[in-house]
Amino acid sequence: MVWSPSASPKQTIDDYYPGDNYVDWVGLSMYSVKFFNGDKKQPADYVNPLDLLDYVYEQYADRKPIMISEYAATHFSKAGNEDTTQFAITKMNMLYNGIKLKYPRVKAVHWFSLNTLEDSHSEARKLNNFSLTENMKIREAYRKMVSDPYFLSSVQTDNTNSKLAYRIYEYKNQVIRDNVTATFWAKTYDPKIQKVVVSLDGKQIPDLKQYPFEVSLNTSKLTTGSHQLKAVVYDSKNRVAISKTFVIKTGK
Template identity: 45%
Template sequence: MRGPASPKILSLLLATAISSSALAQRADGFALYVDRHPTDAEAQANFTNAKFEPRTGCYAGAFIDLDNTILETFKDSTGKVRRLPWAFESVVGKTHATYFYYMGYGRRLASDWITKLGQDGKIVHIALEPNDGLNLVMDDAYLTTLAKEMGQTKTPIFLRFASEMNGPWVKYHGNPKQYIEKFRLIAKKMREFAPNVAMVWCPYATPTNPIPSYYPGDEYVDWVGVNIYSVTFYNQDPRMSGKGVHPVEKLDYIYNRYAKKKPIMIGEYGATHFSALENTSTTEFAKKSIMGMYESLPRKYPRVKCINYFNTNNLTLEHRKNNNYAVTQNPEVLNLYRRIIGQDYFLSQPTDNQGFLADAAVQIPVSGENPPSLYPLQPKPIVQKQELSGIVRLSGWIEDPTGAANMHFLINDKKVHVGYTKDEWFYEFDTTQFTNGRLKLELVAERSGKTLGRYPISVIIDN
């Protein structure tokens, strides 16, 4: 991984003390956080041991095939032209662990493309769509061949079959019983011939009412996904504003219902920086939305283990000219994406079969207070009497769809920093400037002069 330089934290309390001393986390995620490596117990607490699941952290993924600013391409064996990940990564400044593409059910598998991505250290994510209806999904030679060919690639594959089934816009909506039957058939074939495939069940964020009726069952689902988009207006309808919706509001239903038993994947996410309906730039909306989504994950949604950015300009598509989501086509949005995705928390590589980073050349510890370096650095709520050393990165967080909240950082009741935007909700705390011993930290969240919350806490400086 190539993220920003890690702050130096020389000592932490035992995992048992951490778990018992933390302030109760509010529903809006408000807390004072410090970047540190999680303990074994903390990592284990959010790990379900699903196929390809990292113990902690979140895979960075993307869809790039329709981004015409990426000129380096590969023509696969089916005749499709694919954009090369390294070209995208050179722009966004971060290697991504997984890339997805769409495949119509009944079409040939691009085995050479899948194999190439696998050799480059990627998890391949296939959105397999039965766009001609579920009746064509049968236990036949096509399905058996498809499963065998996926298995022969030896590449880790996320297979997202018939996603967004809860929406009337797809042809496989409306018959939950048949849907479950077909999903289970696909899962059984993959288990038989392609053990390298993880099955992803992925509704759209709305409508929520039909979602449970389509669930195939724990035995057949490896990951639960959800597709989410942040747009200024839904369905290009000026009566349906999305400007005041925080992106994680659309995540809550799936997360609250399924995250305790399955890792969660955001199958597709995009935020518009140009709206066709308004015919104007919506750059600030995109920045606020992307920041809100990605920064929420380690703080409030640690069981989201993969997020895939939809890097596409839909304004160039004949069938869907609505929004431009491509971070590569807006300098301000690109700079923000680079900063956020550069964090260690967003993983650049698949983990091994135990959920640890594959290139971590350290012995996996069984217990102990020293956090192992193979766990990525991430924001964790500060706890009472936590020991801090060196330079540490503090951050505040609250779910704020208005974008107007600000964060006040105080040390021993003296204000040291005010963050007026999400970009500024951070403070580099040099503990060497203070005498060893107990010290008071406090975070105050305000909006329009009104206090939204206070987070006072005592820490121990130990340099």
């Protein structure tokens, strides 16, 4: 039994919960659109899809696995007849990489692959193209996203499966002895992050321009001890939105 409300209005979601005895999964339906209700006077591009997930996750994830029952990001908006391919790719990356890093109890994600411009239950809802197959850039971005070993194509019950050994952890002053991938999580006032500039002990690493903002750290080339890893996040106007310096420790 999957109980699956819409992400909004969140104020009344709990009123409709049948109870733990009747629910196996808690689901959620949510979408990333450029404009609310197809109205160019109501921009919606500032909404982070993870903000839509937060409420249900915080309320139910400690006792039920969470399912994104329906998600999609529009790559063409009827409002203004606007191509929004890059918008869709960015929102897709926000959601899937955010799930991987911060929402371990999300156990299933379903993309709502439908061109509502042509196929919808009412004329009023013919506003966006969410299809994964009609836009090759979207299809390739999705293919690349779900090829990440964190995401499984089927339920795995064999604990020896290499994919199940995928480890993600928050750095909390551990001593790093192996080569690791550092992923930077940033959420700012601006929905569009232009780039993240990373430096290690003052030496700049090539700019990161799309989620996931991650770099490989070869600790075998570092001396034992403490090192400074700095990340600077730039907004859509190429202004510094936030910066943070992390001290990491390496050992043999």
